[in-house]
Structure formats: structure tokens, C-alpha cells
Amino acid sequence: xxxxxxxxxxxxxxxxxxxxxxxxxIEQQARLIFSRYGYGEIRTPIFESFDLFSRxxxxxxxxxxxxxxxxxxxxxxxxxxxxxxxAGVVRAFVENKLFGPEHExxxxxxxxxxxxxxxxxxxxxxxxxxxxxxxAFGSTEPSLDAEVITMVVKFxxxxxxxxxxxxxxxxxxxESRAAYRxxxxxxxxxxxxxxxxxxxxxxxxxxxxxxxxKDKNDQVIVQGAPTIFDYLSEExxxxxxxxxxxxxxxxxxxxxxxxxVRGLDYYNNTIFEVMTTDPDLKGAATIAxxxxxxxxxxxxxxxxxxxxxxxxxxxxxxxxxxxxxQLNLKASGLDFYLAHIGDAxxxxxLELATKLRDLGFSADLDFAGRSVKAQFKxxxxxxxxxxxxxxxxxxxxKQVKVKDMVTxxxxxxxxxxxxxxxxxxxxxxxxxxxx
RNA sequence: GCGGUAGUGGUGAAGUGGUUAACACACUGGUUUGUGGAUCCAGCAUGCGAGGGUUCGAUCCCCUUCUACCGCCCCA
Numbered sequence: 001x002x003x004x005x006x007x008x009x010x011x012x013x014x015x016x017x018x019x020x021x022x023x024x025x026i027e028q029q030a031r032l033i034f035s036r037y038g039y040g041e042i043r044t045p046i047f048e049s050f051d052l053f054s055r056x057x058x059x060x061x062x063x064x065x066x067x068x069x070x071x072x073x074x075x076x077x078x079x080x081x082x083x084x085x086x087a088g089v090v091r092a093f094v095e096n097k098l099f100g101p102e103h104e105x106x107x108x109x110x111x112x113x114x115x116x117x118x119x120x121x122x123x124x125x126x127x128x129x130x131x132x133x134x135x136a137f138g139s140t141e142p143s144l145d146a147e148v149i150t151m152v153v154k155f156x157x158x159x160x161x162x163x164x165x166x167x168x169x170x171x172x173x174x175e176s177r178a179a180y181r182x183x184x185x186x187x188x189x190x191x192x193x194x195x196x197x198x199x200x201x202x203x204x205x206x207x208x209x210x211x212x213x214k215d216k217n218d219q220v221i222v223q224g225a226p227t228i229f230d231y232l233s234e235e236x237x238x239x240x241x242x243x244x245x246x247x248x249x250x251x252x253x254x255x256x257x258x259x260x261v262r263g264l265d266y267y268n269n270t271i272f273e274v275m276t277t278d279p280d281l282k283g284a285a286t287i288a289x290x291x292x293x294x295x296x297x298x299x300x301x302x303x304x305x306x307x308x309x310x311x312x313x314x315x316x317x318x319x320x321x322x323x324x325x326q327l328n329l330k331a332s333g334l335d336f337y338l339a340h341i342g343d344a345x346x347x348x349x350l351e352l353a354t355k356l357r358d359l360g361f362s363a364d365l366d367f368a369g370r371s372v373k374a375q376f377k378x379x380x381x382x383x384x385x386x387x388x389x390x391x392x393x394x395x396x397x398k399q400v401k402v403k404d405m406v407t408x409x410x411x412x413x414x415x416x417x418x419x420x421x422x423x424x425x426x427x428x429x430x431x432x433x434x435x
Numbered sequence: 436g437c438g439g440u441a442g443u444g445g446u447g448a449a450g451u452g453g454u455u456a457a458c459a460c461a462c463u464g465g466u467u468u469g470u471g472g473a474u475c476c477a478g479c480a481u482g483c484g485a486g487g488g489u490u491c492g493a494u495c496c497c498c499u500u501c502u503a504c505c506g507c508c509c510c511a
Contacts, residue, residue: 005485007502066436067509084511115511120436122505129511198508214507286511313511341469374464376471384471391469405471 011119011127021329022318026159027112030132033155037147039108039134044088046114050078056087056296057264069116069127081116085133085311086296093137094302106139112314124316134290135309137297142239145270145292146246148308152274152288153252159317160326161287163277166254168244171261171268171291172228172236180231181207191221208261227258239269266293270308276320287320288312333383335361339375341391348415349390352400355418379405386426388413404429 008014015023031041050070070080082088089111093099098107112132121127134151136144149166156164171177184207192200196215203210211222232240247254254272262271271291290310297305321327336356340349349365356363364382366375372389379387387403394400402425403410413425 007484010502117510119509121503125510131511201508209509289511311511316511339470371464372469373471378471380471387470389470393469401470403470408471410470 009127011121011125013126013128018329018331021331022321022327023314025327025329026314026317027132029158030110030112030155033151033158034110034134037108037151038104039110039136039151042089042092042109042111043113044085044092044111045082046116047079047081048088048091050080052091052300053080053083053087055299056090056266057083067117067119069118083117084115085111085113085131086135086293086307086309089133089135089309090296090302090307091300093135093305094297094300099138099297099303099305105137106144107137108134109136110134124313124319126315130314131311132314133309133311135307137305137307140239140292140306142242142270143246145239145243145308146250146252148290148310149243149247149254149272150250150252152290152310152312156274156287156317159321160324161276161317161321162324162326164253165275165277166247166252167257167260167273167275168247168254169257169260169271170228170232170236170240171271172232173268176228176231176233176236177268180226180228183226183231184208184210187225188221194221211259211261222259229258236269243270262289262291264293266296266299267291268294272310274312287316332362333385334364334379335384336363336386336388337375337379337382337384338363338365338388338390339372339379340365341372341389343369344392345390345395348395352388352390352415352418356422359419359422386429402426402429 034041050068053068068080068083070078073079089109093107110133113130114128115131116128118127119125134148136148149168153164153166172180185203188195188203188207188210192203194217195203195210196213196218199210199213199215199218202213210218211225213219213222229237244254257273260271260273269292272289273286274288275286288310289312290308292306292308294304294306296307297303318327336353338349338353340346353363353365364384366378370378376387384405387405389401389403398415399412400415401410402413407429409429411425411429413421
């Protein structure tokens with residue numbers, strides 16, 4: 001240990017053994033549900049030009065100014081590890097001309113993978129974290145908003161997540177938003193001195209942010225603030241009403257949260273977050289967030305194309321599922337464990353294991369030259385259903401013993417006729433157990 | 436980026452300025468030599484995150500650093 005040792009980079013994690021089971025289940029479930037909704041997977045690079053992200057997120061946002069994991073490559077290009085998924089997907093959408101006539105509209109796609117943010121790790125927050133996200137381009141229909149929201153909810157439901165809450169809000173279109181922003185400033189300015197220091201800064205940079213301040217005094221002031229609903233254009237109002245109507249029809253529970261804001265500039269109209277009301281997980285309450293956006297595709301050189309999407313944090317999801325005890329996943333036990341006695345039987349044992357695997361069974365054997373007793377202990381720990389014992393005797397007779405680890409019963413099996421006998425032998429042993 | 440707490444074996448952990456760093460779990464071996472989950476026995480940290488310093492002597496005191504965790508900012 002005095003040797004130089006390596007540690008994983010700050011804010012990253014190694015996942016193995018029991019832990020990956022949850023990841024596999026979540027990813028599998030996402031693929032399954034999303035494909036049912038007509039979303040196909042897209043895989044984009046993990047790093048892109050720094051400008052791609054700074055352009056999409058806005059130069060003043062925290063993500064760009066202090067959280068970007070950026071570097072200069074050997075060609076002196078300013079690159080960044082993707083802090084979120086949307087920018088890369090939009091870039092790919094434009095670059096590959098997925099807006100073309102041969103592609104379905106809306107173009108519905110999903111992605112999953114690691115994202116990076118250079119920040120201080122803490123509860124449910126890492127430098128490398130993972131998101132599963134969805135984007136749909138080319139439709140402004142409110143039914144699409146409803147579909148996307150429904151899909152997240154169904155996905156999380158399918159994992160057994162409890163205490164879910166969909167918070168819904170609208171930011172209106174450009175004009176609504178600009179008008180509201182001004183109204184908010186007009187309202188807050190006279191209170192500026194009473195606001196918390198953080199909110200005073202927010203008032204300058206992004207007044208909407210003041211709305212979801214955690215400061216108690218701020219919250220009191222905010223209560224008297226005008227709401228976006230008074231500044232919504234007819235179109236935005238109609239859109240929002242339609243979304244709510246569809247969600248009602250679909251039986252999706254939601255709550256209007258006028259204080260909810262999304263950080264990035266390109267959001268408009270519907271925005272939503274999926275959170276948990278589980279009080280034990282305040283630090284990781286929001287699991288998914290998303291909404292409608294416009295202007296992004298044009299920003300990257302594509303035709304004017306509206307988009308809607310969401311991203312969800314896998315680590316947070318897992319933390320939640322774990323807290324709610326929904327991840328009692330077990331690696332499945334072995335079908336066969338092969339115990340061999342002595343070196344002479346090793347070749348036959350390996351051969352037999354391979355044959356069983358070819359037949360579709362899971363099988364494993366000892367590679368440490370341990371005693372039969374120890375091998376049986378291992379078989380037990382591995383939850384092997386059957387143990388086949390192979391020693392000199394078996395090598396000579398070409399007949400092995402198959403032991404049912406549940407009943408303790410043993411049966412003989414001819415190796416030469418294993419293909420035909422194996423099922424019968426298993427059935428016979430299992431049948432005895434049922435008696 | 437700022438503030439706080441912590442860092443002992445595979446795991447959970449006790450511990451003290453000074454001979455062999457508790458205990459438990461796990462693991463390995465054994466309990467008459469080719470058969471499991473119980474019991475019992477035995478083994479299992481030349482080292483207490485790393486690097487310096489104080490001291491006759493430090494895992495225990497000081498400094499630096501790394502990492503984890505908590506809070507702020509922000510967010511998934």
C-alpha cells in the first residue's frame with residue numbers, strides 16, 4: 001500500500017456486482033417503454049465543441065461559467081465533456097439533416113449515458129453522472145407535451161417509484177415571457193433591499209429565479225408577485241389549457257407550480273419536473289425535468305423547428321428507488337455447479353460445463369483446486385440448483401451424479417446421452433420435491 | 436467557488452502518545468481423508484488515506500494534500 005495508488009477521479013463512481021443490476025434494469029425499462037412510444041435511440045459523442053454547449057446554455061449560466069468540464073485537445077480545440085444531452089442531440093439532428101422529409105415528424109428520440117459537470121460532489125450529485133433523456137422535434141401540438149410527460153410518469157411507475165409528483169408550469173412564448181419578466185422586475189425592484197443577497201443577484205441575472213428561492217423571507221415577498229398566467233398570450237394560454245386537458249384525460253396527476261422555472265433561455269411554454277414528495281430525500285427531490293423549447297435548432301443552423309424533451313438523473317432515480325426499497329434485485333442463481341475431484345476429472349468437468357452452457361444453462365465450476373466440501377459450499381452460495389459431481393469413477397463410467405440442492409436427491413446421468421437425458425433428470429428431481 | 440464533518444483489515448467498526456491494533460460479519464482451512472447451508476476450532480491489518488513535522492516514541496498532537504459525506508450556489 002506504500003506504492004503509489006490510484007483513486008477514481010473526484011465525483012465519479014465504479015459500478016459493479018449488485019449495483020449494476022439496478023442500472024441494467026432502469027436502462028432496459030427505458031428502452032422498452034420509450035420504444036413503445038415510438039422513440040428511437042440516438043448516441044452522440046460524450047464530448048463536443050465547448051461552444052456548442054455555451055451557445056445552447058447561454059454564456060452567463062452557471063453550467064457554462066463554472067461547471068463545464070472543458071479542455072483543449074492536442075489540436076488546440078476547445079472541447080467540453082457534455083454537461084447535458086440536449087445540445088448534442090440537437091447538433092446531431094441538424095448535422096444529419098434529420099429534419100428532412102424522409103424522417104418521421106415529429107422526430108422522436110431518446111438517449112442515455114454519462115454527463116459531466118465540474119462541481120463539488122455531494123448528495124446525489126457527481127462530476128460524472130448519468131442521464132436518460134428524450135427529445136422530440138418538429139411539432140408544437142400540445143398532445144405531444146402530454147405524451148412526453150405521460151411517458152416519463154409511466155417509465156417511473158414501471159420501476160415502482162412511489163410518491164411521484166408532476167409539477168407543471170408554462171413560461172409562455174417569447175412575448176409573454178418578456179412581458180412577464182419586466183412585470184416581475186417592476187414588482188421586485190421596490191423590495192430589492194429586503195431580498196436575500198442571492199436573490200438580489202438573481203434579480204439582475206435571471207429574475208425568474210427569485211421565484212424559487214429557498215430563502216423564507218424571499219418566499220414571502222414572492223407570494224405577492226404577479227404570475228405568468230396574467231401575461232400569457234392567447235396562444236400560450238390555449239396551449240397550456242390543452243396540455244392540462246390531455247393530462248386529465250390520461251389520468252396523469254399533476255400540480256401547477258407557478259414558481260417553477262427552468263434555467264435555460266430556450267425554454268418556452270410547457271415546462272415540467274417530476275419529483276418525489278418523499279420527505280427523506282430532500283436533497284434529491286427532482287428526478288426529471290424538461291419542457292418545450294424553440295430556437296435551438298435554428299441556433300445550430302437548422303430550420304426553425306420546435307422541440308420538447310426531458311432529462312432524468314439516473315443516480316437520483318436509484319437513490320430514490322433504493323430509499324423506497326424498490327430495488328431488491330438479485331443475481332439469478334446458477335443452474336449447475338460442477339464439482340470435480342482431483343485433476344484427472346478437470347478436463348471432463350470443463351467440457352461438461354461448456355456443453356451445459358451450449359444447451360442454454362448457466363453453469364460454473366471451481367478454478368481454485370479446492371476440496372469437494374468447499375466446492376459444495378460455493379455451489380450453495382452461488383445458489384446453484386443442481387450440482388454435478390465428477391471424480392475418477394465418473395470419468396471411468398462416463399456417468400455422473402446430478403444432485404438437486406433443494407431436496408438433496410441425486411440421480412445418475414449418462415454423459416453420452418446428456419442431450420436427451422438432462423431435461424428428464426432435472427424434471428425427475430424437481431418432481432420428487434413437489435411430492 | 437465558499438463553509439463544515441470525517442478517513443483504522445474485504446465489510447461494519449472499538450481503540451490508545453509507549454510491549455502482540457478489540458469485537459463482529461465475510462472469506463479460507465479443518466472437525467478422520469468424494470458432497471452443501473448448523474455447531475465448534477484455527478487463520479486472516481509489519482499497519483491505522485497520502486506526505487511532512489512535534490516527540491525518546493504516534494494510528495492517536497500539528498501542518499499540507501487527497502477523498503468521501505453534509506450545507507450554500509446551481510442543478511440531474
